[in-house]
Amino acid sequence: MNKLLLKCKVCGSYTLGPTCRKCGSSEVASPHPPKFSPDDRYLRYRLRERYSEKEPTNGVNG
Numbered sequence: 001m002n003k004l005l006l007k008c009k010v011c012g013s014y015t016l017g018p019t020c021r022k023c024g025s026s027e028v029a030s031p032h033p034p035k036f037s038p039d040d041r042y043l044r045y046r047l048r049e050r051y052s053e054k055e056p057t058n059g060v061n062g
């Protein structure tokens with residue numbers, strides 16, 4: 001469960017809370033960048049494309 005793992009920008013140590021437990025700094029950020037931004041306006045279109053290609057085929061051939 002390292003989902004909420006954050007890294008202190010000041011001392012570089014890892015912490016699970018909103019503040020560094022080593023130096024007490026609140027300058028903590030996720031060491032890994034998110035895969036996509038939650039406010040990505042194109043995400044909706046991308047999802048629509050992904051789901052639209054899922055069409056039911058009955059094998060109408062001949």
Ligand SMILES: [Zn+2]
Binds near residue numbers: 011012013021
């Ligand atoms: Zn720190």
